[in-house]
Amino acid sequence: MFFIFSGTSLAASNQLIYDFAELLTNEEVEQLESLASSYGQETEVDIVILTANHTDGKSIEQFMGDFYDEKGLGFDKPHGNTVILTIDMNEREVYVAGFYKGEEYINNYRADLIREEITPYLSEGDFYGAFKNYMDLTKHYLGIEPEAPSQPNVSPPNNQAGPPNNYNPNEENIFLNPIFQFLSSIFMGALVVGIMAYRSSPKKTTNSRTYLDEGRSAVTARRDSFIRKTVSKVRKPKNNNNRSGGGFGGGGFTGGGRSHSGSKGRF
Template sequence: MSKARKIGHFFMLLSIIFVLFLPRITAQAESLNQKQFVYDDAKLLTNEEKAELEALSSKLSKERNTAFLIITVNGTKGKNFVQYVEDFYDEKAPGYDKPHGNPAILFIDMKNRDVHIAGYKKAEDYLDNKRIDLVLDKITPDLSNGDYFHAFSKFITLSHEYMGYRPGISPDNLVFKWWFQLLIAIGVAGLIVGLMAYRSGGRVTVNSHTYLNSNQSRIINKSDRFVRQTVTKQKKPSNNNSSSGGGGISRGGHSHSGGSRKF
């Protein structure tokens, strides 16, 4: 076998090895720090549900470079639930890209019926207190009904969706809804077509003064007289499901956004 052929076979062998091991190397690089996304100590999920949530969170976490984590417990060992999550972040150092990276954490305490969401680093900006309130609005009814898998799935997908909007914008604004944009497009198109049809028929020059003889008309002037004003008052309904326990700073010095509810 010639020297050139040997060199060719050698590089072919290297190429085969590279192709075989590249997916494993890439997979490790994608989530070098975060290997677990669901910590179900309260045993609210079946093994199948937990596996499905792990897969969903792993996929969407990659797209936002943010680990979407779920933690369930039966009691916080005397800690405030916010402090419990803060200590988890300080001690476990979660984050998709690196230790103490970018996680969004959903925390459930079944003993006290508390639900808390916190966002660190990138998630603190893109999943701020207001957006966390929006997520809580949508998942709290499912938690109250005992539909934990559905609530956890919503948390992951909604958090992923909301982090796709730049900070300071309400993701629930009608402007960003596809059906609203479609209605606007149809309305603008209808307006343009109507305007074109109007102009194609010629301009109308007859108006209210065309047949009015101002010298013989007895109408001199007209006016409107303001008689009275009526003001009604209505008490604003209170929101009994308001959020509490917003953002703060952990004992390890890590700031975060946050919001909490009872369910």
């Protein structure tokens, strides 16, 4: 089965659910379309679902990227704000990616959280439950700043004399700072352990002159005696391709050069 992606932007068609693998009923598709449209209006990000039975030999990242490039997905413009969940049923892979505002707010870490949350649903075959949770979590994270904004420095009024009322001189003494004390204790502990390890390390007892008779300049010993040999065995871990939920990969660029975040795993 080959997929032909139209160049028409998603905003024009208003389609957000692309269930090529037919994992959903018509009623479920309608419900998710309505929910995605509502969440998109609130967040100004298109929340898209893409499923396929196979990716025509492409990696799931490349398949998703080509789809984004060729469809021109985006709430605000073609190739704009988008978060897209891609499912490959052949490889049983799942990939969460974000573009523009979607990349900023659904960064690699948050994409990991979303993917890990929906993976049990996918493993059990509850695709509607997985997709509904994906949309709810995406909307949730799109409403939270990726990082807390730094507090601006506030200058005291010009007529303020001396320290503020809540001034505590101990706060300026670095030796009374709990963080400094904690780091100092770690450093001292590491130093003591290092010294002990150095003193307990075996000393080299032979050198180039050990077997040399200084008076006769002849070798006085022919060989060292081999005493014992120790072999340790470690079991090689098995390669289990059916393991669910393992995360790997991250963000990158589409074939068209558009940056995105990402989290990939199996289910």
